[in-house]
Amino acid sequence: MTASSLPGGDGAQREALAARVSKLFRTTAFKLSLAYLAVFAICAFLALGYVAWNARAVLDDQIVSTIDAEINGLSEQYNSGGLRRLISVVERRSKEPGASLYLVTTANGDHVVGNVASVPAAVLAKPGQSEVSYGRGEANADEHYAIVQVFTLPGGFRLLVGRDTEERDRLRAVIGRAFASSLAAVIVLGIIGGWLAASRVLARVDAMTRTTRAIMAGDLDDRLAVAGNGDELDRLATNLNQMLERIGELMRGMREVSDNIAHDLKTPLTRLRNRADEALRRSSSAEELRAALEAVIEEGDGLIRVFNALLMIARLEAGSAGELMATLDLGASARSVGELYEVLAEDHGLTIEVQAPTGVVIQANRELIGQALANLVDNALKYGSPVEGGAGRILIAVERRPGAAVLTVSDHGPGIPEEEREHVLARFVRLEKSRSRPGFGLGLSLVNAVMRIHRGTLRLADNGPGLKVEMVFPRALASP
Amino acid sequence: MLVDSHSAASSRALRGLIMRLLVIEDDRDASAYIVKAFRELGHSAESAENGLDGYALASEGEYDVLIVDRMLPKLDGLSVIRSLREQGITTPVLILSALGQVDDRVKGLRAGGDDYLPKPYAFSELLARTEALARRRGGSSATEETRYRIGDLELDRLSHRVIRGGKEIPLQPREFRLLEYLMRHAGQVVTRTMLLEHVWDYHFDPQTNVIDVHVSRLRGKLDKGFAHPMIHTIRGSGYVLRAEEGGMV
Numbered sequence: 001m002t003a004s005s006l007p008g009g010d011g012a013q014r015e016a017l018a019a020r021v022s023k024l025f026r027t028t029a030f031k032l033s034l035a036y037l038a039v040f041a042i043c044a045f046l047a048l049g050y051v052a053w054n055a056r057a058v059l060d061d062q063i064v065s066t067i068d069a070e071i072n073g074l075s076e077q078y079n080s081g082g083l084r085r086l087i088s089v090v091e092r093r094s095k096e097p098g099a100s101l102y103l104v105t106t107a108n109g110d111h112v113v114g115n116v117a118s119v120p121a122a123v124l125a126k127p128g129q130s131e132v133s134y135g136r137g138e139a140n141a142d143e144h145y146a147i148v149q150v151f152t153l154p155g156g157f158r159l160l161v162g163r164d165t166e167e168r169d170r171l172r173a174v175i176g177r178a179f180a181s182s183l184a185a186v187i188v189l190g191i192i193g194g195w196l197a198a199s200r201v202l203a204r205v206d207a208m209t210r211t212t213r214a215i216m217a218g219d220l221d222d223r224l225a226v227a228g229n230g231d232e233l234d235r236l237a238t239n240l241n242q243m244l245e246r247i248g249e250l251m252r253g254m255r256e257v258s259d260n261i262a263h264d265l266k267t268p269l270t271r272l273r274n275r276a277d278e279a280l281r282r283s284s285s286a287e288e289l290r291a292a293l294e295a296v297i298e299e300g301d302g303l304i305r306v307f308n309a310l311l312m313i314a315r316l317e318a319g320s321a322g323e324l325m326a327t328l329d330l331g332a333s334a335r336s337v338g339e340l341y342e343v344l345a346e347d348h349g350l351t352i353e354v355q356a357p358t359g360v361v362i363q364a365n366r367e368l369i370g371q372a373l374a375n376l377v378d379n380a381l382k383y384g385s386p387v388e389g390g391a392g393r394i395l396i397a398v399e400r401r402p403g404a405a406v407l408t409v410s411d412h413g414p415g416i417p418e419e420e421r422e423h424v425l426a427r428f429v430r431l432e433k434s435r436s437r438p439g440f441g442l443g444l445s446l447v448n449a450v451m452r453i454h455r456g457t458l459r460l461a462d463n464g465p466g467l468k469v470e471m472v473f474p475r476a477l478a479s480p
Numbered sequence: 481m482l483v484d485s486h487s488a489a490s491s492r493a494l495r496g497l498i499m500r501l502l503v504i505e506d507d508r509d510a511s512a513y514i515v516k517a518f519r520e521l522g523h524s525a526e527s528a529e530n531g532l533d534g535y536a537l538a539s540e541g542e543y544d545v546l547i548v549d550r551m552l553p554k555l556d557g558l559s560v561i562r563s564l565r566e567q568g569i570t571t572p573v574l575i576l577s578a579l580g581q582v583d584d585r586v587k588g589l590r591a592g593g594d595d596y597l598p599k600p601y602a603f604s605e606l607l608a609r610t611e612a613l614a615r616r617r618g619g620s621s622a623t624e625e626t627r628y629r630i631g632d633l634e635l636d637r638l639s640h641r642v643i644r645g646g647k648e649i650p651l652q653p654r655e656f657r658l659l660e661y662l663m664r665h666a667g668q669v670v671t672r673t674m675l676l677e678h679v680w681d682y683h684f685d686p687q688t689n690v691i692d693v694h695v696s697r698l699r700g701k702l703d704k705g706f707a708h709p710m711i712h713t714i715r716g717s718g719y720v721l722r723a724e725e726g727g728m729v
Contacts, residue, residue, distance in 0.1 A: 294716075297602075297716075301602070304600055305685060305687070308598075308685065309685075324582060324583055324586075336680060336681075336682075339654055340680055340682075340686070340690060340694075341690060343690070343693045343694055343697055344688060344689075344690045344693050347693055365582060367582045367682065367683055367684060368582060370682045370684060371682075371684035371685075374682075374684060374686055374687070375687070378686075378687055378688055381688075443687075
């Protein structure tokens with residue numbers, strides 16, 4: 001973006017940048033990296049603190065053992081040569097470079113010999129080890145710290161031996177600096193890393209937002225980009241795409257329904273109108289008029305029936321039927337529908353056989369399953385008359401399969417050629433051929449819609465010879 | 481002509497049953513059609529155009545059956561029914577609705593409706609169902625009888641036996657239930673969908689004449705060898721079971 005080319009571009013650019021930065025700060029990725037940063041800084045602090053603490057303990061130990069060694073040496077000197085010997089040794093050692101601290105005083109604290117100029121009186125009064133501040137008596141009056149050991153010698157003399165803790169303090173300073181610089185590095189790197197991560201995520205989210213805006217604006221075929229690395233944004237994008245796919249499907253379905261309703265109701269409506277018109281022009285007697293009116297009512301009833309079936313398909317395909325579902329014994333449904341149609345089958349010269357064990361129980365809507373079964377049996381009665389020599393038997397069967405419960409209606413009619421089976425499940429196939437009553441196409445579409453709302457599938461198979469329609473309900477609906 | 485002679489004939493069979501009806505329906509044409517058709521058959525029918533007026537009339541007046549549209553201005557049909565039921569008014573309600581799907585029926589009946597008729601409907605269907613509700617209110621079948629006797633036909637619900645003219649008629653279980661329903665509603669017209677609903681407990685459209693086949697089977701067993709058929713077909717409506725042509729129920 002070259003905002004500087006615009007009039008007043010500088011201000012605009014700054015503003016845009018400010019907006020971009022503030023957006024960046026509000027991103028989850030950025031907030032997360034800040035949180036990580038804080039955690040990391042605390043960890044670094046703890047680690048360095050631990051190291052410093054241990055180093056200090058080691059140094060303290062070293063100082064104390066050095067003092068112990070000095071005291072051992074001095075006590076040997078004192079034992080062999082008395083106070084005088086001690087004083088001369090102290091005097092000599094005091095002047096060596098890197099010497100320890102020595103001080104010999106009288107009982108009332110007067111300086112006898114040693115490289116310590118001043119020390120708090122209380123320290124000398126109390127024998128034992130302690131940490132004190134002392135003066136070196138040099139030009140610079142800096143305060144120094146030392147670990148010292150104080151002894152009382154015979155005659156009230158006091159001997160102080162100690163080591164300066166300067167080294168320890170230097171180490172502390174080094175560690176402090178290390179901590180400060182590493183903290184600075186952590187903050188800088190963390191902010192840069194967070195910025196990079198956030199802007200990467202933000203770029204993708206912005207892209208998704210743009211796409212969804214485009215989709216909302218009407219470009220329903222657009223889909224979100226999937227990077228293909230399977231991260232959570234990818235999963236989100238994939239899910240959203242699937243949702244869009246489903247919405248698109250529903251919209252196409254609705255469009256198809258309205259198109260088809262218009263198309264398929266027009267013919268019978270025209271016929272209805274013409275019949276009434278003809279009756280009006282030609283019928284002379286009351287009987288003729290009555291007959292014509294009855295025909296008109298019959299035609300109207302047929303139309304209502306088609307219309308209801310269409311509406312039902314549309315509603316089933318559009319909706320979910322959560323609250324409609326209840327526990328249903330598939331076998332009971334098979335038997336009741338079988339029993340309902342048995343007499344009709346006999347009139348067609350066919351028989352209906354039901355093979356349904358009890359206890360195949362699923363979550364389903366009894367009405368819808370009944371309607372679907374009735375449609376299938378009705379189709380079998382209409383189209384399943386046996387081809388020459390075949391058995392005139394319609395079988396309604398319920399069976400349990402791994403992960404599914406299956407309701408099957410099969411006949412020994414001519415069947416449906418394999419290449420046409422897919423086609424037949426689409427809406428309104430039959431209506432292309434005969435438009436007088438709702439039949440095969442609409443019936444199967446309705447069954448298909450019923451299966452869809454039960455999350456099941458409808459399968460058409462060869463019954464060798466004949467048609468075998470399988471309603472397969474997934475395990476999720478099946479009760480154990 | 482609003483009512484064909486068949487339903488008029490069937491209604492004549494219902495001597496003595498004059499129904500007082502309230503039609504709550506906002507579509508004036510539909511409302512006028514129903515009111516006029518019922519009045520032509522000798523019933524009394526009033527109408528209300530919105531839910532509130534309908535509720536007021538229904539809670540004050542004496543009616544045998546309320547015919548309530550689901551979608552009404554001011555107070556929707558289901559709320560009218562719910563309010564009436566809460567008030568302890570048990571007048572049978574028949575719900576008319578353009579929403580004819582499975583869940584709509586369930587919602588309607590759950591709200592306190594007694595029957596549900598999706599639009600568009602045939603008047604004969606409305607008439608038959610209204611009469612069934614009015615009869616029920618009359619109390620004829622409020623207490624379930626164990627034995628029905630119509631003319632020389634007798635049905636024992638406990639022993640599952642059917643006897644006509646002293647001769648036992650063997651029936652399949654479903655035929656028995658079919659006859660039981662017809663006998664409980666003897667003298668009334670019952671439609672095919674009413675039979676499907678009450679004998680098979682299904683509300684869908686069977687798309688074929690399957691009920692007719694069942695009735696004709698039953699008729700074959702029941703009327704064979706008897707001078708007077710008991711199950712009569714009312715064209716355009718359904719069936720009626722009565723002792724003899726024009727005889728008393």
